[in-house]
Amino acid sequence: MATVSRFRGSLYALAKWFVLLVVFFSLSCHATTIDDLLSSGRLTIHTNVNHQGIVSVKQPITLRIEVATDRWFSKGSRVGAFTMHDVVIPPVSELAINGSRKIQGQTWVTQTREILLYPMKAGRYQIPSLGVEVSVNSAEGVVEGRVMTSPVTFEVQLPEPLQGIEEFIVSPEASLEIEGMFDIDALYRVGGAVTQVITISAADTPAMMLPELPFSEIPGVSVYHKPSEVLSRSSRGDQLGIRRETRVYIFEEVGEFQLPQQIHYWWDTDDQVLKTLVVPPQKWMVERKAFSWKSLTTDLNWADYGKAIAGLGVILALLWQLFRHRQLLVSQFLMLSHYRERQLKKHFIQAVQQQDYKAACQWLYEFYRLPSDESDTLRSVFSTDKEQSVILEQLFSSAFSAEILGSSPATISLSEAKQLLHRSLPKSLDETGLSAGIRLN
CATH class of the missing domain: 2.60.40 (Immunoglobulin-like)
Structure with missing residues (x-):
């Protein structure tokens, strides 16, 4: 009986393992994919x-x-x-x-x-x-x-109105905005600058597909181009592409200048019509900065000058003649005493110390003024001295870096600034020192 019981137990164990194997293979064969x-x-x-x-x-x-x-x-x-x-x-x-x-x-x-x-x-x-x-x-x-x-x-398909047009925008809605338009009635000065921002926006268009604005060289004007801002915005499934171009125009010469008209083509997908976004032509005038006697004669003691005249003890007629020709006398005095050069040096050094580099450029321009029949620039004045040329370029960069790149200007040391004053004044400078000046670049 004991043998029979053991035999039955073995059969039961084998049957249990057989059932488990059948279930395992059944599940493996029917696994869902x-x-x-x-x-x-x-x-x-x-x-x-x-x-x-x-x-x-x-x-x-x-x-x-x-x-x-x-x-x-x-x-x-x-x-x-x-x-x-x-x-x-x-x-x-x-x-x-x-x-x-x-x-x-x-x-x-x-x-x-x-x-x-x-x-x-x-x-x-x-x-x-x-x-x-x-x-x-x-x-x-x-x-x-x-x-x-x-x-x-x-x-x-390419719509027939777009045949032959290389650059165009395809959008149900597009716009162009301009900040900093030139004014023909405004008075611009050599050394001045104007910042212009042009923004193109288009719906259902990624910003990378918006055309880059063309660039025009303008003789007598330096143009600094800030890196383009390319933005894509999405709101509730609606996409908006934005391209923003910022340019700074720095006036170097006297004269009349202009920017040509720019036309950007836009295919309106709602109306199936070719439209345009236009940057209108722009004109402006640049004049030389007026000579400022007020800034150059601040330290002149007019009371002492009057005492000197009174001390002459001349007759009233002579005093009247002196009064009539006082401007000529003052000009001669300033020329002989090199007063003008000393005052310009003083203002230039003060501007550098105050990190007002745009003003420093203007004072340096006044210091190296040339006759009106010359077309030299500050760069040509220092062209023979490599070290001074490098310092001059640093001064220009510091003067306009904040406006162009939005960064803090690099500083110019006092010793470097003084090196820019060690050039000989042009021999052709006239007696009054009031001739037309060098251009700021």
Whole structure:
């Protein structure tokens, strides 16, 4: 009997292990995969181009990829990056659009990915098959895998009004704003500067696709171009591209100057009409800065000068003659005593010490004034001395760096500033020292 009992126990143990093995292999053979969910109709994927009507070159179209299941997603779907020839594709958003709908009375959940495409040329395009990573909570647990989309084709046309135009904006709404327009009635001075900011904005257009404003060389005017600001903003699915160009115009010479008209073409996708954004032509006048006796004669003691005249004891007629010619006498006195040069040096050094480098440039300009028939500049005055030329360029950079680049100016040492005063004054300087001056550059 004991032998029979042991035999029965062994049979029971073998039967239990056999059942476990059968269950294990059965589950292994029937494990659910993404392909199983697709083939059984419990997971679907649909791809389409969400655009109606004619697609124009540079007009955005939206590729919609929708994944749906009768269960629910354990995490968001992901679409791998891809490229297309002659198509600009901004980075794909990590956010999916979650939703649900009824299919034959059963609730299905959906995840939709939207990818913007900007075709740059006319023609027929085909979006390749794309891999989409999905994760579904099925009855057997979490099932993950890759689902492939079907290729999608679309046509792009170039509207006839845009034929022959290289640069243009395609948008339902675009605008152009200008800050710092030149005024023909304003009085600009040599050494002065004007900052102009031009901003182009366009809806449904990434900022990188907005055209760069053309640059025109202007003899007699230095133009410093601040790096372009390229901004793309998105709010509730609406995209706005912004391009901002900042330029500083520094006046070097006397005369009349102008900027030509600039025309930027814009294809209005709502009205299907070619429109323009215009920067109007601009003119302005630049004059030489008037000579300031007030700043140069601050230290002159007119009381002592009057006593000196009274001490002469001349007759009233002589006093009257002296009074009539007082400007000439003062000019001669200033010239013989080098008063003007000493005062200009003093103002220049004070401006450098106060880090007012724009004023320092102007005083240096006054110090090296040349006759009106010369066309030399400050750079030409120091062209033979490399060290002084380097210091001069540092002074220019410090004078305009804050206005151009928005940064703090570099400092110029007092010893460096004094080196700029060690050049010989031009021999052609006239007796009054009031001739037209050197240009600030």
